[in-house]
Amino acid sequence: xxxxxxxxxxxxxxxxxxxxxxxxxxxxxxxxxxxxxxxxxxxxxxxxxxxxxxxxxxxxxxxxxxxxxxxxxxxxxxxxxxxxxxxxxxxxxxxxxxxxxxxxxxxxxxxxxxxxxxxxxxxxxxxxxxxxxxxxxxxxxxxxxxxxxxxxxxxxxxxxxxxxxxxxxxxxxxxxxxxxxxxxxxxxxxxxxxxxxxxxxxxxx
Amino acid sequence: xxxxxxxxxxxxxxxxxxxxxxxxxxxxxxxxxxxxxxxxxxxxxxxxxxxxxxxxxxxxxxxxxxxxxxxxxxxxxxxxxxxxxxxxxxxxxxxxxxxxxxxxxxxxxxxxxxxxxxxxxxxxxxxxxxxxxxxxxxxxxxxxxxxxxxxxxxxxxxxxxxxxxxxxxxxxxxxxxxxxxxxxxxxxxxxxxxxxxxxxxxxxx
DNA sequence: AGAGAATACGACCGATCGTGCTACTTTGTC
DNA sequence: GACAAAGTAGCACGATCGGTCGTATTCTCT
Numbered sequence: 001x002x003x004x005x006x007x008x009x010x011x012x013x014x015x016x017x018x019x020x021x022x023x024x025x026x027x028x029x030x031x032x033x034x035x036x037x038x039x040x041x042x043x044x045x046x047x048x049x050x051x052x053x054x055x056x057x058x059x060x061x062x063x064x065x066x067x068x069x070x071x072x073x074x075x076x077x078x079x080x081x082x083x084x085x086x087x088x089x090x091x092x093x094x095x096x097x098x099x100x101x102x103x104x105x106x107x108x109x110x111x112x113x114x115x116x117x118x119x120x121x122x123x124x125x126x127x128x129x130x131x132x133x134x135x136x137x138x139x140x141x142x143x144x145x146x147x148x149x150x151x152x153x154x155x156x157x158x159x160x161x162x163x164x165x166x167x168x169x170x171x172x173x174x175x176x177x178x179x180x181x182x183x184x185x186x187x188x189x190x191x192x193x194x195x196x197x198x199x200x201x202x203x204x205x
Numbered sequence: 206x207x208x209x210x211x212x213x214x215x216x217x218x219x220x221x222x223x224x225x226x227x228x229x230x231x232x233x234x235x236x237x238x239x240x241x242x243x244x245x246x247x248x249x250x251x252x253x254x255x256x257x258x259x260x261x262x263x264x265x266x267x268x269x270x271x272x273x274x275x276x277x278x279x280x281x282x283x284x285x286x287x288x289x290x291x292x293x294x295x296x297x298x299x300x301x302x303x304x305x306x307x308x309x310x311x312x313x314x315x316x317x318x319x320x321x322x323x324x325x326x327x328x329x330x331x332x333x334x335x336x337x338x339x340x341x342x343x344x345x346x347x348x349x350x351x352x353x354x355x356x357x358x359x360x361x362x363x364x365x366x367x368x369x370x371x372x373x374x375x376x377x378x379x380x381x382x383x384x385x386x387x388x389x390x391x392x393x394x395x396x397x398x399x400x401x402x403x404x405x406x407x408x409x410x
Numbered sequence: 411a412g413a414g415a416a417t418a419c420g421a422c423c424g425a426t427c428g429t430g431c432t433a434c435t436t437t438g439t440c
Numbered sequence: 441g442a443c444a445a446a447g448t449a450g451c452a453c454g455a456t457c458g459g460t461c462g463t464a465t466t467c468t469c470t
Contacts, residue, residue, distance in 0.1 A: 009415095009416090009468080009469090010416070010417095011415090011416050011417070011466085011467055011468075012467080012468090013416090013417075013466085013467075014416060014417055014418095014467090017417080017418090030329065031329045031330065033238060033240070033241070033326060035238070035241060036238070036240060036241060038456075038457065038458080039457080039458060039459085040456070040457075040458090048418075048419090049418070049419050049420070050419095050458085050459085051418075051419060051420075051421090051459090051460080051461085052417075052418040052419060053418095054458095054459070054460085055416080055417055055418060055419095056417090058459095059458085059459080060458065060459090110329065111328075111329035112328070112329065116325070117325055117326075117329075119384055119385075119388050120321070120322055120325030120326065120384055121238060121322075121325065121326060122388075123316075123317070123384055123385075123387035123388035124235065124236045124315065124316035124317065124322075124387045125236065130388070133388065134388050134389060137385075137388065164397070165397055165400065165401065168378070168381060168385075168394070168397040168398075168401065169374070169377070169378060169381075169397075169401050169405075171381055172374070172377035172378045172379075172380060172381035172382075172398075172401075173373070173374060173377045174377075175377060175380050175381050175384065176373060176374075176376055176377035176380050176381075177377075179324055179325055179328055179380065180324075180328075180342075180373075182328035182329045183324050183327075183328035183335070183338065183339050183342065184339060189373070192369070192370055192373045192374075193373075193377075195370065196370065196373065196374050196377075200374075203408060214438070214439090215446070215447095216436080216437060216438070216445090216446055216447065217437085217438095218436080218437080218446090218447075219437095219446060219447055219448095222447075222448090243426075243427065243428080244427080244428065244429085245426065245427075245428090253448075253449090254448070254449050254450075255428085255429085255449095256429090256430085256431090256448075256449060256450075256451085257447070257448040257449060258448095259428090259429070259430085260446080260447055260448065261447090263429095264428085264429080265428065265429090
């Protein structure tokens with residue numbers, strides 16, 4: 001029969017180290033890239049030895065997958081949760097976009113949205129890490145879609161508007177704002193997204 | 206006084222090699238990344254030795270800058286020129302977007318638009334290479350802006366519409382289509398962009 | 411308090427990184 | 441046809457890559 005693998009409880013200090021590592025990995029990889037970030041530099045950055053790092057992750061890929069997970073948690077805390085204060089429907093839809101752009105501007109990640117840079121880097125490279133990124137993006141798209149549908153129910157936007165199309169366009173503005181904000185070092189890009197989001201939603205009503 | 210350095214013409218075969226190298230570099234870097242692409246793999250891919258490759262470029266950065274240049278030329282040939290057949294104004298504006306999306310779908314670059322992936326990778330990394338990418342993008346944005354302005358003159362779109370805002374949103378759709386097309390392996394993303402572009406322009410009239 | 415797992419380290423592995431140097435072949439110019 | 445420059449390969453360098461191993465320390469559970 002299947003045996004319970006008798007997993008050992010991790011130690012408290014180990015869990016703290018693990019978290020420090022993953023936090024740093026999520027931040028650094030928005031600048032260096034998920035693949036470009038090397039174990040050595042990461043270890044040095046958190047003040048550990050490479051081999052000490054390997055006590056927590058058996059391979060670089062396992063580290064990358066865990067990094068995607070904590071990046072997701074950070075995004076939830078910094079972008080999703082704050083937007084839940086807005087009432088459901090188009091207001092919350094706008095709030096999601098605003099909190100997203102705010103987290104870019106506040107440099108929660110030094111190189112912009114983690115999923116944006118990871119998706120751009122890994123989208124042409126099939127494998128488990130790309131799948132994890134894709135899954136994260138699907139959830140985000142789902143969140144936006146939910147509120148778009150809710151907005152239809154509430155009569156805030158036309159029921160004939162196609163949700164997937166609307167969400168695609170909103171996401172496009174967020175993507176462009178994120179990349180061009182850093183490429184041109186120009187905050188006006190964020191402002192254009194904020195304005196575009198509002199007009200696009202208003203135009204669907 | 207200053208002496209004319211009596212430069213010799215480069216050899217024809219050398220120029221051919223150089224071109225082969227840069228063509229391969231432009232293609233490979235959309236998958237591996239401009240930084241992730243190593244001299245060794247590139248040399249192997251074009252069937253040369255690393256040192257043979259290095260006769261053409263004094264450093265990796267010089268290779269990257271030259272790669273941006275040829276990528277620009279490829280984009281001009283594959284995206285810009287074909288769109289010039291469309292009449293100026295909103296039609297050519299749409300044509301630019303269509304030929305862009307077509308070049309993504311036709312896999313002119315195996316990992317999607319060169320400038321998109323390069324911008325995502327290098328936008329948080331200041332330096333000459335990022336500046337070259339930014340300059341390339343400025344030219345592209347300029348092209349779109351020209352046609353938007355022309356469309357205003359022709360009365361095809363409302364003169365009160367802000368060109369920079371319109372171009373930003375169009376570009377966002379192209380960006381999103383490019384990345385999500387590869388991330389989700391889903392051609393519907395391209396279709397959404399084609400539709401979104403048309404509706405966005407129509408909505409400005 | 412003692413046992414044993416979890417954590418962390420330093421040393422080390424083979425491979426590959428970007429980059430020089432040297433030598434040989436090929437080619438354009440006078 | 442001579443000669444210099446351009447092109448290419450071979451080889452080697454110091455650094456770093458992802459990863460392993462043996463060992464010492466520290467926490468946690470009984």
